[in-house]
Amino acid sequence: MTAQTPIDHIPFLKLLGVQQRESAPGTSLLSLPELREDLCNLLPAAHGGVLMTLLDVAMARAATSHPRAASSTVVTVEMSTRFVKPGRGPLTAEGRVLNAGGSLCTTEAHVRNTAGELVASAMGTFKYWRAPLGGVE
Template identity: 55%
Template sequence: MSGAPPLVDRSAFLRLIGAAQVPAPPGKVQVRLPHLREELLNQLPAAHGGVVMALLDSVMSRAAGELPEAPSQTAVTVEMSSRFHRPGRGALLAEGWVVHATRSLCSCAGQLLDEDGQLVATAHGTFKYWLAPTTLDSKK
């Protein structure tokens, strides 16, 4: 992890659902959701698609902001596509990494694994570096 605050410190939503950033290999960001509470499930029951996409969006965005040459630690989603491969059950691990970056935009990829290491979902997205002040800046 970079010198930036952990992702969950920056994301009230990740704190709400009980996710935690965990140490990851260089160039990657990982967030673990150790428990799928009933409120986070769909009717199968499995992880709700919104939870899956939020985890993937979060790790990809953070991966963009952790690049050493990134102009900002904050990157906002321009577009994102996802593919659901199987229902997400049990503890989940989201992992994101940078595919390509320019001075203003960053292309990222991500995957979500279940507790058995099975692929639950994949995603790709484009993120724009946010150069204006954020609410995080006002807390300094």
């Protein structure tokens, strides 16, 4: 497997303040240590788009870290998300591979608050990207 792009090299994730933690192959662990006001909705709690980003990236990082990953880059094919409760304070996202095939990978992820309570969860399918990066295909 080729090395993953460091998460701090992805401008959008850097803007949000997402950090990647050590995890076993086929899994991922991300944190959003500071839930800034500009990332919140009117409740105030984490905006749904922030939660979906954490879930999406956690699943993608799990897929690309899998020992049988066909590429170090994936694209989201589909994602099903469930919002359980408002996300407040620092948040953690964990992703894991359910099944990795030759071109597609099925994953799941959970976002939890500092008390360990489930905030949101998702399942997703990702396609391993084999074309050169930077161009439109």
